[in-house]
Amino acid sequence: MLIALLKTMRPKQWVKNGAVFAALVFDEKLFNPDYFWHTLTGFVLLSLVSGTVYIINDLVDAEKDRAHPKKKFRPIASGALSRKLAITMAVLLPLVVIPLSYLLDVKFGLLMTLYLLIQLAYSFKLKHMVIIDVLTIAAGFVIRVAAGVVLIDVARFWPWLYVVTTLLSLFLGFGKRRQELILAQNGVKNTRAILDDYNLLFLDNMIMIVSATTVMAYSLYTFSAPNLPPNHLMMLTIPFVIYGIFRYLYTLHVLNGGGDPSEMLLEDRPLQITVVLWGLVIVSILYLF
Secondary structure: OHHHHHHHOOHHHHHHHHHHHHHHHHOOOOOOHHHHHHHHHHHHHHHHHHHHHHHHHHHHOHHHHOOOOOHHHOHHHHOOOOHHHHHHHHHHHHHHHHHHHHHHOHHHHHHHHHHHHHHHHHHHOHHHOOOHHHHHHHHHHHHHHHHHHHOOOOOOOOOHHHHHHHHHHHHHHHHHHHHHHHHHHOOOOOOOHHHHHOOHHHHHHHHHHHHHHHHHHHHHHHHHOOOOOOOOHHHHHHHHHHHHHHHHHHHHHOOOOOOOHHHHHHHOHHHHHHHHHHHHHHHHHHHHO
16 A cells, blocks of 8 residues: 555655756755755655655546556556545645745745645646646746755856756657647547647647757856856857757657656666766766866
């Protein structure tokens, strides 16, 4: 039962919460033990909050999930996790985690409360509203980054990264919707009603717009943000971002990947290598030059 509960909390999806470390890295405090453990604690609390949201989401969608060829194996839909225990944990976890978030940092606690409320609104209403559903996903990523900012004494973190985070999350969100629509058109049972309000032409146009603006925004950040090293070496990281976006598109359009960025990051080796190299180059530039 505990394994089923953990599976319902989607630990694979917690990789998204790594965005909370952005401020720590870009503000050049990665090797400060106090700030590192402060941020790591925030990551754990954020993961528990997001895990709670997945429990609630599966409770809401249990009947629809049973009609889906893949989602029917989710613990609540399959009966491996009882609804009574799922409801109990969905109530208990926020009652424990949210107060702990305020103890860690008041602003962090406020952001965790806001994140939980937005995600609850998404589970019950916003995921059924075209475009708003993807914008809500983007808002979740921005809150993750902001949560990392309030956990450290920020001196060099630049708002450009909020813009890049928003655009990149929109890119990934529309990409996931596109793949879900492809599966629905290929005969897979559609359990996400919002897909009826999308079509491939619209999604392809949205993906084209946000992918181009993501590269542009990140490029502008690397050579215009005043908090970066004056030697403009950060521009060396632009090719990794371009390749990462192109690799995601290749996986989406040619390899018919699932469109879930968390699963791709955990399974696609070229994408993993790209992210690791991008991170190493950034750390080298910020901390060694």
